[in-house]
Amino acid sequence: MSYLQLEEEAPAVADDGVWLTCIECGAQFAPFDDIRYTCDDCDSLLEVRYADLPGFDAFEGEGVWRYDAALPFEEGVSLPEGHTPLHRVPRLEDEIGVNALRIKHEGMNPTGSFKDRGMTVGVRVAEELGVDRLACASTGNTSAALAAYGARAGLETLVLLPSGKVAAGKVAQASLHGARILEVDGNFDHCLDIVQDLAERGEAYLLNSLNPFRLEGQKTIGLEIMERFHADYGRFPDRIVLPVGNAGNTAALYKCFRELRQAGAIDADDVPKITGVQAEGAAPMVEAIEDDADEVRRWEEVETRATAIRIGNPVNAPKALPGIRETGGTAIAVSDEEITDAQRTLAGEGVGVEPASAASVAGLRKLRDEGVVSADEDVVCLTTGHLLKDPDAAAEAGADPEPVPNDTDAVLEHLDD
Ligand code: F0G
Numbered sequence: 001m002s003y004l005q006l007e008e009e010a011p012a013v014a015d016d017g018v019w020l021t022c023i024e025c026g027a028q029f030a031p032f033d034d035i036r037y038t039c040d041d042c043d044s045l046l047e048v049r050y051a052d053l054p055g056f057d058a059f060e061g062e063g064v065w066r067y068d069a070a071l072p073f074e075e076g077v078s079l080p081e082g083h084t085p086l087h088r089v090p091r092l093e094d095e096i097g098v099n100a101l102r103i104k105h106e107g108m109n110p111t112g113s114f115k116d117r118g119m120t121v122g123v124r125v126a127e128e129l130g131v132d133r134l135a136c137a138s139t140g141n142t143s144a145a146l147a148a149y150g151a152r153a154g155l156e157t158l159v160l161l162p163s164g165k166v167a168a169g170k171v172a173q174a175s176l177h178g179a180r181i182l183e184v185d186g187n188f189d190h191c192l193d194i195v196q197d198l199a200e201r202g203e204a205y206l207l208n209s210l211n212p213f214r215l216e217g218q219k220t221i222g223l224e225i226m227e228r229f230h231a232d233y234g235r236f237p238d239r240i241v242l243p244v245g246n247a248g249n250t251a252a253l254y255k256c257f258r259e260l261r262q263a264g265a266i267d268a269d270d271v272p273k274i275t276g277v278q279a280e281g282a283a284p285m286v287e288a289i290e291d292d293a294d295e296v297r298r299w300e301e302v303e304t305r306a307t308a309i310r311i312g313n314p315v316n317a318p319k320a321l322p323g324i325r326e327t328g329g330t331a332i333a334v335s336d337e338e339i340t341d342a343q344r345t346l347a348g349e350g351v352g353v354e355p356a357s358a359a360s361v362a363g364l365r366k367l368r369d370e371g372v373v374s375a376d377e378d379v380v381c382l383t384t385g386h387l388l389k390d391p392d393a394a395a396e397a398g399a400d401p402e403p404v405p406n407d408t409d410a411v412l413e414h415l416d417d
Pocket of ligand 1: 143
């Protein structure tokens with residue numbers, strides 16, 4: 001049975017209509033009796049399943065917990081998160097040449113990235129399991145979210161970061177929110193290897209996107225987009241374009257659409273094409289899509305200015321590749337220059353994003369130029385993190401300040417030059 005098929009009935013191990021299913025062998029597990037991140041039998045990824053899947057009419061309130069009917073709990077450790085803007089960008093829409101273009105700006109979450117959506121649910125599960133130390137490997141944003149939500153919950157937090165490769169704003173957040181920060185002499189993938197070892201040895205509860213509960217929170221991005229777009233246009237978007245690192249968000253979006261389909265809330269042709277964008281220097285998912293490969297090859301050497309997606313071993317690929325393929329989407333790589341250009345263009349419409357986020361717009365631009373995206377499409381680009389996360393990249397992309405004397409006439413003279 002393909003993992004894309006959701007069970008119709010709750011198994012005996014279900015707790016209040018919630019359980020875990022292995023995406024590879026279909027083994028089912030109780031959700032909260034033990035700590036597990038992968039399948040006991042075959043070590044593959046797990047997915048959270050529900051006996052009842054809600055339609056849009058079940059949702060009320062605001063933010064991530066508006067969607068509690070589609071989540072394992074009714075409330076969680078909240079700052080609060082979600083309910084992010086779906087910006088109109090008329091000039092960019094014109095320039096790229098699509099029917100409608102909206103920007104879902106996840107940088108407007110409490111710690112400045114979409115990770116907060118996953119963390120509010122993940123930390124609630126950690127409380128249920130009774131753990132006392134949370135940990136993650138991170139390119140920065142997950143560590144900031146983990147530190148803030150852990151602090152809110154009164155739990156100890158430990159984060160492993162690739163030394164010298166995390167943007168300043170993110171390290172500052174993790175630090176001030178009280179995480180213990182370990183800088184590893186290696187890249188993100190090495191950090192994740194180590195933190196997985198620590199979690200297996202019972203040293204900490206792992207809150208990377210390998211943890212299936214994180215993705216439950218993140219699927220609310222899809223729910224918000226579908227509801228908001230439909231309210232504005234009376235239809236659903238044709239395509240959602242997003243930056244891809246560990247491919248957790250890609251997997252979460254697809255889960256969102258599968259569940260809406262199963263609930264009868266949308267039809268098959270309402271499902272947006274999931275379109276992933278990676279930086280050229282870290283593009284194993286793009287390679288797998290282009291080669292039509294079943295598995296992703298781990299890239300040992302990765303490099304990009306978009307440090308948030310400087311990842312060579314996307315652990316959620318087994319969930320994300322089918323998501324891209326089954327929805328008729330695609331994946332594309334963009335250069336650092338194309339990313340910076342897109343970051344400037346977005347900033348020129350008042351939307352401030354970090355480099356990784358701008359990859360979505362850079363990718364759309366390229367796909368439209370290549371004719372893969374057509375002029376009649378309605379597109380939503382996801383921008384995943386706030387401009388201030390990476391002040392150095394922003395300053396580099398922007399104009400330099402101009403020194404002037406402390407004198408109005410001199411200032412006017414300078415302006416006339
Ligand atoms: N955009 C930003 C700003 C990110 O921080 C990340 C991932 C992604 C996109 C990619 O999302 O992994 O779900 O495909 N950041 C992680 C972190 C790895 O540690 O903050 P993905």
